[in-house]
Amino acid sequence: MRAPSLTLEGQTALVTGGSKGLGAAITRMLADAGAKVIAVAREQAALDALCKQHERIEGWTADVRDPAFHAALADRDLDILVNNAGTNRPMPMADVPADVLDEMLQLNVRSSYLVAQAAVRSMLRRGQPGSIVHISSQMGHVGSPGRTVYCMTKHAIEGLTKAMAVELAPHGIRVNAVAPTFVETPMTGPMLADPAFRAFVGQMLPMGRLATPEDVAAAVLYLASPLAAMITGTSLLVDGGWTAQ
Template identity: 40%
Template sequence: MKLLEGKTVLVTGGSTGIGRAAAIGAARHGADVAINYASSDNKARSCVAEIEALGQRAIAVKGDVADPATSGEFIARGVEAFGRVDVLVSNAGICPFHAFLDMPVETVDRTFRVNLHGAYYMVQAAARQMVEQGEGGVIVAVSSISALVGGEFQTHYTPTKAGVHSLMQSAAIALGKHGIRCNSVLPGTILTEINKDDLADDAKRAYMESRTPLGRLGQPEDLVGPIVFLASDMAEYVTGAALLVDGGMFVNLQ
């Protein structure tokens, strides 16, 4: 069953990690896909190639989500290529680990501008297009388990992910009358480029695995099912919700 047959899906941060997995997963479920990416040209091209190999159309649009102009351009390019926007997956994010007391101002500002401001502008631009189309739509934002728990070296990151979670709750209220559903997924520890250096320490990785009831850390592909479900008509009465995808880590920490 292809849950996104005939849909157009836009994914930010789509060249690597969770965004790439979501983009290819959406294509497997019948969607045409536009990805936004910041710097990885080769990875963006290979993602587009994988989608096209599945028989779906794809484009890659380069741009920094921290720049408000990027959101409008990305949505416009998606409409130009595919005629409409049915689903936005707001995924782009960074997490440069750093101690709290000497956290550089530039690191704090950049993290907020990418993770929270970037999500806000992308969600707003996509919503405007969906309202103009007049047929509803879906927005899925990638928050984090970090929206619910703290992190010693993530004092700049956890507030942004809590903000993304809150943004989806408020947007669900603001956009419900337009038939637009807004939900978030909250990944646990997923093996991506964001944390590959942090988890290069075998002892730390083993410790993180030991805190997860399912006994392993997540892979980007573990987010595909939850994102596709929330984007599909199977979730047509789900909005303002947050879905933990963490192997049980959050409940274990309680």
């Protein structure tokens, strides 16, 4: 038998939140592996800049909360979905206003579910195997002060991953999660700018460094590739040992 490889030649992938940070790194790595990659984001300028970096990257300006996007996605031929769009608004639980709670549930849970549902409809329509990778977090496995809402939403994604995997395995659709530790991105930059918080993060990471976007993208590529053909329903922690303690 020929050994499976990381190549994604001939496959079409879609990455939500794909124009910057983790999403941009994932988009580039999947394109380098041979996939045609559709990067979805709301900011046209950022998408245009990303598309110029690789001939196999296509930009799709859309809001992942928009029902019209969900309908259009279900009509696209898709082999791989990377469900990456999300947000965080850290604050003490007693101070979380209802609108922040609703915003994070809407984007991190409801939209993630509906985007995954649309991708599943695409894959079932085609009758072809597929791979879905949810971008979760180490906070989907543990708790942390000031992150009650974020932890709740990421624990939800971990549960969704397992349930989807069980239901969709008979159709050849694999569903997994990647759970990163802190990565310096536009979303986490303001948090990590606080010296005390950055020191706390450093103390919690046995590997002694933050993850890079490429560390996370490599895990996504592995789970999306033929090398992970027997892997479904799991969460790959890219956390430098944070949750091992």
